[in-house]
Structures are given as C-alpha cells and as structure tokens.
Amino acid sequence: MRSNLSPSGMKRVKAISRLDGFYGEEIRRMMYRFRRNKLSLLGLAWFVVLTFVAVFAYQLAPYPEDASTPHFYEMFKPPSLEHLLGTDEAGRDVLSRIIIGSQISVSTGLLVLLLAVTIGVPAGLASGYVGGALDAFVMRVADVIFSIPPLVLALCVTVVLTPSLEHSMIAIAFAHWPWYARIVRGEVLHVKEEGYVEAARSLGASTPYIAFMEILPNVLTPIIVRMSLDLGYAILILAALGFLGLGARPPTPEWGTIAGVGRVHLPSRWWITTFSGLAIFITVLASNLLGDGLRDALEPQVE
Amino acid sequence: MLRVENLNVNFNTFDGQARVIDGVSLHVQEKETVGLVGETGCGKSVVMKVILRILPIPPGEVAGGKVTFEGKDILHSSEDELRTIRGRSISMIPQNLTSLNPTLTVGEQLTDTLVTRANPDLSLVQYYRSRSDKELCRELREKAVQILRDVALPSPERVMKSYPFELSGGMKQRIMIAMALSGNPSLVLADEPGTALDVTTQNVILELLKTKTREKGLSVIYVTHNLAVAAENTQRTYVMYAGQIVEVAGSNSMFSDPKHPYSIGLIESIPKLTGSDPQGIPGRIPSYYQPPSGCRFWPRCEHALPICKKEKPDSVKIDGHIVNCHLFD
Amino acid sequence: MPGDPAAAALGEEAKPEQIAKLRKEMGLDQPIFVQYFIFLGNLLFKGELGLSSLTYRDALKDVSQYFAPTFELVTASMALALLAGIPLGILASQRRDKWLDHFIRLFTISGVSMPRFWTAVLLQLVVAYGLGMLPVTGRLERGVPVPTHITGLFIVDSLITGNFTAFVGSVRSLILPAITLALSPMAAICRYVRGSMLDESTKDYVFFARANGISSKLLTYRHMLRNAISPVLTQSSLTFAYLLGNAFEVEVMFSWPGQASYAQLAAVTKDVNAIVAVTLIIGIFYLVINLFVDLGYGYLDPRARVAEKA
Numbered sequence: 001m002r003s004n005l006s007p008s009g010m011k012r013v014k015a016i017s018r019l020d021g022f023y024g025e026e027i028r029r030m031m032y033r034f035r036r037n038k039l040s041l042l043g044l045a046w047f048v049v050l051t052f053v054a055v056f057a058y059q060l061a062p063y064p065e066d067a068s069t070p071h072f073y074e075m076f077k078p079p080s081l082e083h084l085l086g087t088d089e090a091g092r093d094v095l096s097r098i099i100i101g102s103q104i105s106v107s108t109g110l111l112v113l114l115l116a117v118t119i120g121v122p123a124g125l126a127s128g129y130v131g132g133a134l135d136a137f138v139m140r141v142a143d144v145i146f147s148i149p150p151l152v153l154a155l156c157v158t159v160v161l162t163p164s165l166e167h168s169m170i171a172i173a174f175a176h177w178p179w180y181a182r183i184v185r186g187e188v189l190h191v192k193e194e195g196y197v198e199a200a201r202s203l204g205a206s207t208p209y210i211a212f213m214e215i216l217p218n219v220l221t222p223i224i225v226r227m228s229l230d231l232g233y234a235i236l237i238l239a240a241l242g243f244l245g246l247g248a249r250p251p252t253p254e255w256g257t258i259a260g261v262g263r264v265h266l267p268s269r270w271w272i273t274t275f276s277g278l279a280i281f282i283t284v285l286a287s288n289l290l291g292d293g294l295r296d297a298l299e300p301q302v303e
Numbered sequence: 304m305l306r307v308e309n310l311n312v313n314f315n316t317f318d319g320q321a322r323v324i325d326g327v328s329l330h331v332q333e334k335e336t337v338g339l340v341g342e343t344g345c346g347k348s349v350v351m352k353v354i355l356r357i358l359p360i361p362p363g364e365v366a367g368g369k370v371t372f373e374g375k376d377i378l379h380s381s382e383d384e385l386r387t388i389r390g391r392s393i394s395m396i397p398q399n400l401t402s403l404n405p406t407l408t409v410g411e412q413l414t415d416t417l418v419t420r421a422n423p424d425l426s427l428v429q430y431y432r433s434r435s436d437k438e439l440c441r442e443l444r445e446k447a448v449q450i451l452r453d454v455a456l457p458s459p460e461r462v463m464k465s466y467p468f469e470l471s472g473g474m475k476q477r478i479m480i481a482m483a484l485s486g487n488p489s490l491v492l493a494d495e496p497g498t499a500l501d502v503t504t505q506n507v508i509l510e511l512l513k514t515k516t517r518e519k520g521l522s523v524i525y526v527t528h529n530l531a532v533a534a535e536n537t538q539r540t541y542v543m544y545a546g547q548i549v550e551v552a553g554s555n556s557m558f559s560d561p562k563h564p565y566s567i568g569l570i571e572s573i574p575k576l577t578g579s580d581p582q583g584i585p586g587r588i589p590s591y592y593q594p595p596s597g598c599r600f601w602p603r604c605e606h607a608l609p610i611c612k613k614e615k616p617d618s619v620k621i622d623g624h625i626v627n628c629h630l631f632d
Numbered sequence: 633m634p635g636d637p638a639a640a641a642l643g644e645e646a647k648p649e650q651i652a653k654l655r656k657e658m659g660l661d662q663p664i665f666v667q668y669f670i671f672l673g674n675l676l677f678k679g680e681l682g683l684s685s686l687t688y689r690d691a692l693k694d695v696s697q698y699f700a701p702t703f704e705l706v707t708a709s710m711a712l713a714l715l716a717g718i719p720l721g722i723l724a725s726q727r728r729d730k731w732l733d734h735f736i737r738l739f740t741i742s743g744v745s746m747p748r749f750w751t752a753v754l755l756q757l758v759v760a761y762g763l764g765m766l767p768v769t770g771r772l773e774r775g776v777p778v779p780t781h782i783t784g785l786f787i788v789d790s791l792i793t794g795n796f797t798a799f800v801g802s803v804r805s806l807i808l809p810a811i812t813l814a815l816s817p818m819a820a821i822c823r824y825v826r827g828s829m830l831d832e833s834t835k836d837y838v839f840f841a842r843a844n845g846i847s848s849k850l851l852t853y854r855h856m857l858r859n860a861i862s863p864v865l866t867q868s869s870l871t872f873a874y875l876l877g878n879a880f881e882v883e884v885m886f887s888w889p890g891q892a893s894y895a896q897l898a899a900v901t902k903d904v905n906a907i908v909a910v911t912l913i914i915g916i917f918y919l920v921i922n923l924f925v926d927l928g929y930g931y932l933d934p935r936a937r938v939a940e941k942a
Binding site: 038039151155232236239240243244256259263266270273274277278280281284285287288289292 | 734738744747748753881
C-alpha cells in the first residue's frame with residue numbers, strides 16, 4: 001500500500017504501518033473523494049432526511065392514527081388538499097401511512113443487513129481461519145446460495161416459514177450473508193498467506209488480537225461498501241415480498257404491502273400503488289447513490 | 304524543426320495536483336538525433352506524449368508553454384490537423400511491449416494503420432466499406448508485408464496472421480518500429496526502445512533503428528535512462544530530472560565532462576571496468592504533489608546552496624554546455 | 633409436517649385418511665432416500681418429474697409449457713438491455729465526469745433502484761391506460777390470432793408462419809414487460825461498459841494506436857471495444873440466468889403466462905415437484921448459456937482460444 005517503506009520490510013513493521021496508515025491520512029483522503037461526488041452527497045442528504053422522518057414519523061404524519069384506524073366513509077379519495085396523496089381502501093391517509101411506513105422499511109432494512117453481517121462475518125472468519133472441512137462446507141453452502149437469485153431464495157424461505165414480516169427478514173438475511181462471509185474469508189486467507197499471523201504470533205499476540213488488528217481494518221472498508229449497496233437491495237426485496245403478499249401483512253403500513261394491496265384497484269385508484277412505490281424508489285435510489293459514492297471514495301478506481 | 308518552449312504539465316487527480324513538467328524546453332534540428340536522459344519517473348514519456356498530444360486530458364493538463372513543429376503550433380491545433388501529423392510527420396516508438404492490441408492480429412493492426420495513414424479523415428462507415436474492397440485489402444496486405452520485411456522480420460506472412468502474444472519481444476519491437484516508420488515521418492520519438500528486451504536483442508534493435516535513421520534522414524528524440532545508449536547514438540543530449548531540464552550538451556562532451564551535479568551523479572553511477580565502484584545518488588525522486596521549490600534537485604544535491612531552494616536557476620552557457628544550476632551563476 | 637405437499641394439495645378440508653392415501657400414492661411415506669432414488673429414476677428413464685400436486689400433470693410438462701413465454705420475455709429484455717446499455721456505457725466513458733456522464737449515471741442507478749412492480753405500474757398507467765398505445769397485460773390482446781405452436785415463442789412462430797398480425801401483436805404486448813425487466817440489467821451493463829472502457833483507455837496499445845493516427849471512432853469501436861467487452865458478456869450471461877428466475881414481479885404485473893408466475897403459484901401452494909422442476913430447468917439453461925458464453929469468449933479473445941488448444 002503506502003510505498004515509502006524500505007524494501008527490507010519486516011512484516012511486523014508492515015503490519016503496524018498498515019494499521020497506522022488506515023486510521024490516519026486515508027480517512028481524510030476518503031472524505032475528500034466522497035465530498036467531490038455530488039450525486040452521493042444528494043444520496044446522503046436524502047438519507048438524513050429519511051432517518052429524520054422515520055424517527056419523528058408519528059409527529060410528522062398529518063393523520064397519525066391512520067396507521068391502522070380505518071375511516072370507511074373516506075374511502076378512495078383522490079389526492080386533495082386534505083389528503084395530499086389520497087386515501088386508500090379503508091379511508092386511511094396515504095401520505096401518513098407512507099411516512100409511518102418509513103419506520104418499518106428503514107428499520108427492517110438495517111436489521112436485515114445487521115443479521116446478514118452477524119451471520120456472515122463470523123462464518124467467514126471461522127471458514128478462513130480454520131480452513132479444511134469447515135471451510136469447504138461453508139463455501140459449498142455459500143455457492144448454492146449464490147447460484148439462486150436472491151428474490152427467489154427469499155421467496156422460497158418465506159414460503160417455507162409461512163409468510164410474515166419477520167420471516168421475510170430472515171429469508172433476505174439468509175440470502176445475503178454469504179457475500180459478507182466471502183469478503184471476510186478472503187481477507188483472512190490473504191492475511192494468513194502474507195504471514196502477518198506468524199509475525200504477530202511471534203510477538204506473542206493471541207488469536208482475538210490478530211482477528212481485530214490484522215483482519216478488521218482491511219475488511220471494514222469492503223464491508224461498509226457492501227452494506228450500503230445491499231441496503232437498497234434489501235429494501236427492494238422486502239418490498240417485493242410485501243407486494244406479493246408474502247411479507248408484512250396488512251394493515252401494517254409497509255410500503256410494499258401498501259402497494260400490493262393497492263394493485264387490485266388499478267388503474268382507477270392509481271395513487272395508492274404509485275406513491276408507495278415512489279417512496280421505495282427514492283429510498284433505494286438514495287441508498288444506492290450513497291453506496292456508490294462510498295465505494296468510489298473508499299475503493300477508488302483508475303483515474 | 305521541433306521546438307518545445309517552457310512546457311508546464313499538471314496531472315489533476317483525487318490526491319491533488321501533480322506538477323509533473325515544470326518549464327521544460329528543448330529543440331530538435333533536421334536530421335539530428337537528440338537524447339533525453341533521466342531516471343524513471345522524471346517525466347520523459349509525458350513530454351513525448353504532449354508533443355503528439357496524446358496525453359489523457361481529464362487528469363492531464365497542459366498549463367503553459369509552446370510546442371512548435373515545422374512552424375505549426377501543436378498545442379492549439381485541432382484534432383483533425385493532429386491526425387495528419389501523427390504517424391505521418393511525427394511518429395512514436397513505444398517502450399512497452401504491450402503496445403500492440405492483444406485481440407487483433409498484427410496484420411489487422413498494420414492494415415488499419417496503413418488505411419488511416421492514407422486517409423486520416425476516414426469515417427467509420429468508410430472504413431467498414433473499405434474492408435469489403437478486395438483489391439484494396441490485397442494492396443494493403445502486400446504493403447504491410449513489405450514493411451515487415453524492411454525491419455528484417457523473418458516470415459512476414461506468418462507474422463501478419465499472428466497475435467501479439469504469440470510473438471517474442473524482439474519481434475514485437477520490430478513491428479512497432481515498422482508501424483512507426485511506415486508513414487515516412489520526419490521526426491521519430493523513440494521512447495526507451497529496447498529497454499524491455501534482453502541486451503543482445505536490444506543491441507540488434509538499436510542497430511536497426513540507427514540504420515533506418517540514416518537511410519531516411521530522420522530526426523530522432525531518444526528517450527532513455529541508459530546513458531551508454533544515449534552516448535553512442537545521439538549527437539546532443541538533454542538531461543532531465545523531476546520534470547525539469549538540468550543540462551544539455553553535445554553527447555560526447557556531456558559524458559566526458561558533465562557539469563550539473565545530477566549529470567555528474569548519473570555518469571558516476573555507471574559501472575565501469577576500471578576505476579572506483581559506481582556511486583548511486585542518494586535519495587529519491589520527489590513527490591510531484593509537493594515538489595521542492597526552486598531547483599528540484601536541491602534535496603539530493605551535495606553542493607546545494609541556499610539560493611537553490613528559492614529560485615529556479617537560469618540557463619548558463621559554459622564550454623558548449625547549457626546548464627541550469629546556481630553553481631554556475 | 634408444515635410443508636406437507638399432500639395436505640396442501642387436498643386443501644384444508646381433507647381428512648387425515650385422505651391425506652395419508654395421497655401421500656402413499658405420491659410415495660411420500662417412504663424414507664427420504666428412497667423417494668430421492670425414485671425421483672431420479674423417473675427423471676432419467678421416463679423424463680418425468682413427478683406429479684405436480686396442483687395440476688396433477690407431470691411437473692416437467694407443466695414447466696416446459698410455461699417456460700417459453702418466460703424465455704421470450706427474458707431474451708427480449710436482455711437484448712434490449714445490451715442494445716441500450718452498451719452504447720450508453722461507451723458514451724459515458726467518452727464524456728467522463730461531464731454533464732452527460734453524470735446524467736447517464738443517475739439514469740442507470742435509478743434503473744437499478746426502481747422496484748419492478750412500480751415501473752410496471754407507471755408504464756401501464758402512462759403508456760397503456762393513459763395513451764392507449766400499448767396493451768396493458770397479457771401476451772396477446774383480444775382479437776390477435778395465436779400463432780401456430782412451433783417453438784412456443786410467439787415472435788419466432790409468427791415470423792416463421794408469416795403471420796404478420798400475430799407478429800405485430802406479440803411484439804406490442806412484449807414491449808412494456810421487456811422494458812420493465814430490462815432496466816436493471818441495462819443499468820448494470822452500462823456501468824460495466826463504462827468502467828471497462830475507461831480501464832482500456834489507460835492501456836498502452838491505445839496510446840500507440842493514437843500516436844499512429846488512428847481516429848478515435850475507429851479506436852473505440854474496433855480496437856478498444858473488443859478488449860472491453862468480454863467481461864461484460866460474461867456478466868450478462870449470469871444476468872440472463874438471474875432474470876430467468878427473477879421475472880416474477882413483471883410476469884405478475886403483466887399477467888404474462890410464464891414460468892415465474894407458475895413457480896409463484898407453486899410456492900404458495902407448496903407444490904414441491906413443481907418447484908423442483910422449475911429449479912431444474914433454470915439450472916439447465918444456466919449451463920447452456922454458460923457454454924455459449926465460453927464459445928463467444930473464444931471468438932473475441934484469441935488468447936482464450938489458444939489456451940484451450942493447449
């Protein structure tokens with residue numbers, strides 16, 4: 001990486017300076033690159049707004065009780081001044097439901113990722129470090145998961161577990177963990193090959209220390225990038241499952257579910273599906289812009 | 304014939320602005336062979352690329368200076384005008400053996416070049432239509448074979464059908480020379496020819512180049528880090544360091560009596576059969592993002608004066624040498 | 633057993649004896665190993681995949697019938713994605729960091745971010761319902777004759793039989809779903825091509841070619857594209873297979889009678905045989921496509937050809 005070391009590079013010196021280099025000037029450089037990318041700033045901005053909305057959803061929604069309370073006499077009103085995005089089949093204000101739904105979408109998206117990482121990272125660590133049969137087994141499983149499109153996989157798992165929001169979350173996490181395992185495992189193998197492990201061991205380091213100091217810094221970057229990109233996909237799949245009726249069940253105001261229910265009423269009552277879909281779109285767009293910018297900042301390509 | 308005056312080139316990257324070329328001036332007369340010597344990374348290739356205007360412009364940027372070729376202002380010429388110059392008046396022989404397209408046969412690359420030479424304003428449509436013209440194709444192929452024979456390539460027909468990865472380094476270098484000379488240029492920019500080859504082959508290639516230069520009365524800029532090559536093959540030599548020209552003199556004089564501390568250092572680092580062990584020059588090329596002020600060599604110069612840091616030295620004429628060094632003020 | 637196919641097939645009213653009987657018929661009462669072997673035997677010797685618990689036909693037959701429409705849709709989408717994505721990618725790489733590049737990038741990232749059902753809805757609302765230019769759903773509109781069944785692909789069949797009305801009709805019905813499905817791979821392809829071309833532009837042979845006077849158009853399309861395109865094509869083959877299994881939302885939205893909606897139905901009714909059949913078909917096509925890509929690779933990159941000889 002930083003090439004100002006003398007060629008006699010003792011591996012120990014290299015290891016420590018890798019750490020140092022990472023936590024020092026690198027971060028400043030990354031932030032500079034990130035700031036230059038205007039589109040990603042846009043993504044970041046929207047995400048901040050979204051988080052704000054999600055946190056204060058009940059305060060911001062014009063009709064907060066509409067999360068679940070039906071008002072049947074207000075059914076199917078098109079967008080108007082009172083109901084900016086119209087009302088749905090139970091007379092609930094669409095805008096409010098979307099705002100409140102943001103809580104679900106954002107939190108479940110993040111939870112799914114967290115779950116995937118929690119399974120994937122240890123799996124990758126164990127796989128790479130221990131090697132042998134365990135490694136082979138984990139990689140086989142990962143291969144199988146890779147070869148099936150995530151939506152299909154999530155669909156299958158959700159069906160098997162009986163459809164619900166929680167189960168669809170599990171299903172999506174299940175489809176995504178191999179990515180993280182693979183990243184981590186790659187780094188573990190790399191570190192093993194380069195002999196950093198032996199060098200550190202010879203200095204009396206214990207296994208957890210090695211794991212943290214050698215592996216973590218290098219793995220952090222690709223994982224963060226991966227997560228920011230995956231957030232968008234997780235939300236998309238979640239919404240798709242909800243749309244198909246396999247995710248959150250009505251009246252939970254999850255965006256996909258709202259859209260799915262509204263589908264039946266197309267084309268006359270177009271506002272239900274259109275606006276919930278719009279919300280999904282903008283959120284995923286922001287997540288992807290953000291992830292894209294992060295990737296460019298953290299892992300710059302050729303000039 | 305070619306005149307470069309006070310050229311400044313920057314590279315704008317994510318990491319900042321690299322001031323790669325700082326006030327470089329040089330010139331080449333007709334039928335003259337000039338050497339450009341310097342360490343790897345001192346910017347020699349960049350200058351060559353600027354002369355041909357093939358520097359990638361988004362990161363690259365010509366911040367100042369003038370390049371005149373036979374009266375034409377290169378830096379302000381249009382792309383169309385440049386295309387009539389490239390390959391036809393000025394040619395380049397690249398240093399890297401990867402300079403041939405790996406997915407096209409030699410024949411295809413050669414004929415493409417020839418077709419473009421004949422008609423620089425060839426549009427894509429015209430190009431594809433010309434490929435179905437059997438007569439034209441045959442003519443081009445014959446010409447190509449002839450050109451390959453000219454550079455002493457054995458079995459040119461077989462070479463034409465081969466892909467670059469099937470050929471040896473020496474053969475590839477010859478092909479590149481052939482392609483460069485095929486348009487009858489008056490100026491050839493030879494960027495470290497033969498450095499990627501073993502010494503024997505390198506000699507052969509250099510001999511070939513010399514012969515061709517003589518035959519066709521070419522002007523050549525020999526870019527190299529190998530002083531021996533420069534000494535043997537050039538009439539005048541420029542020495543360059545970190546984007547600045549430090550000295551220029553007749554080649555024999557340059558090597559027998561170098562004036563600039565850097566030139567002296569370079570000469571001394573050549574291994575000799577007799578005499579003392581070669582001395583390297585301590586230190587490294589500076590970062591172009593924060594180059595040393597004034598004369599860029601002062602951090603590594605044992606004769607550095609306080610003024611070296613502050614001001615860039617003017618050119619001083621001494622003994623037929625032109626030196627940029629405060630020691631001679 | 634929560635996922636008991638027999639119970640699912642008979643519905644909720646079934647009595648335990650009926651379920652047991654059906655299970656015996658379907659061989660579900662044997663231990664798993666035996667079931668597996670019987671399954672293999674049926675597959676290899678009789679080309680049967682077992683009865684679909686929903687339709688009571690051989691699942692394999694079911695799938696092949698439903699497969700053609702999906703294949704048609706996915707192929708059309710892939711073609712669209714390549715036709716639009718590659719030129720856009722080249723364009724973006726040439727105007728790097730300028731306004732057009734950013735715009736194309738925004739466009740492609742949007743393409744990837746749009747929920748497919750939403751795109752479908754928008755297209756339907758605007759183009760089909762609003763402008764009335766194209767049909768809303770289905771493979772053929774009312775009144776358009778169904779082309780004679782040769783391959784099962786309407787476009788191909790109608791061309792072969794010279795049935796012009798059917799041809800136009802099937803194309804018209806194909807447009808909206810194909811666009812919807814194509815957006816995501818198009819974005820990926822565009823991205824990839826841009827990156828690949830930019831990488832190529834720093835390679836030595838590009839400099840040399842330019843130094844020899846080769847025009848940038850010739851350089852881009854003949855010299856650089858060859859080198860840049862191979863990873864794109866490999867990626868596209870994976871995308872193709874991915875789309876095959878993933879055309880769900882689109883097929884549902886456009887009432888496209890394809891294998892994805894069949895699989896969805898199977899998933900909902902726990903029709904094990906059907907799901908297995910679908911997965912098998914996808915797997916086979918994946919292999920076939922990879923084979924084609926390998927061949928194509930050899931054509932484009934002569935180094936690969938030589939490696940195979942050795």
